[in-house]
Amino acid sequence: MANARGLVAVNVEECKGCKLCVEACPVDVLHLAASYNTHGYSPAEYDGEGCTGCGVCFYACPEPGAITVYKNWADAQEAYVCGVKKVGSRLTVIDSVKGLAQCEACGQEVILSDYSNLSFSE
Numbered sequence: 414m415a416n417a418r419g420l421v422a423v424n425v426e427e428c429k430g431c432k433l434c435v436e437a438c439p440v441d442v443l444h445l446a447a448s449y450n451t452h453g454y455s456p457a458e459y460d461g462e463g464c465t466g467c468g469v470c471f472y473a474c475p476e477p478g479a480i481t482v483y484k485n486w487a488d489a490q491e492a493y494v495c496g497v498k499k500v501g502s503r504l505t506v507i508d509s510v511k512g513l514a515q516c517e518a519c520g521q522e523v524i525l526s527d528y529s530n531l532s533f534s535e
């Protein structure tokens with residue numbers, strides 16, 4: 414994950430599970446989750462590594478705000494919004510292999526590969 418050139422964040426509740434992004438991704442690093450959102454759709458999910466940051470999934474998605482691509486972790490870290498304190502924060506990577514980071518605002522640990530628990534400003 415540390416060497417990935419892009420980072421994809423799916424807003425689980427906005428995603429309709431149409432799979433267009435999954436099929437459009439040139440390097441096949443998206444899939445539909447095994448779980449469901451509150452609307453009963455299986456949202457898109459990032460495999461956790463290999464994203465090139467090309468943005469094809471963003472342009473393929475018909476749902477505004479469902480999928481966002483960041484060019485690198487630094488951009489994503491800057492855009493992170495703490496779900497507990499509801500303020501802009503930063504993520505400090507603790508273990509890039511296990512995909513663990515810490516939110517500077519609330520101090521809680523977040524799992525980077527579980528994008529459903531990450532929130533980013535537009």
Ligand code: SF4
Pocket residue numbers: 419421437438439440441442443463464465466467468469470471482
């Ligand atoms: S930005 Fe490109 S490589 Fe990354 S998940 Fe989207 S389509 Fe795939």
Ligand code: SF4
Pocket residue numbers: 423427428429430431432433434435456457473474475476479480
């Ligand atoms: S992120 Fe967009 S394109 Fe991908 S499955 Fe969800 S709604 Fe469809």
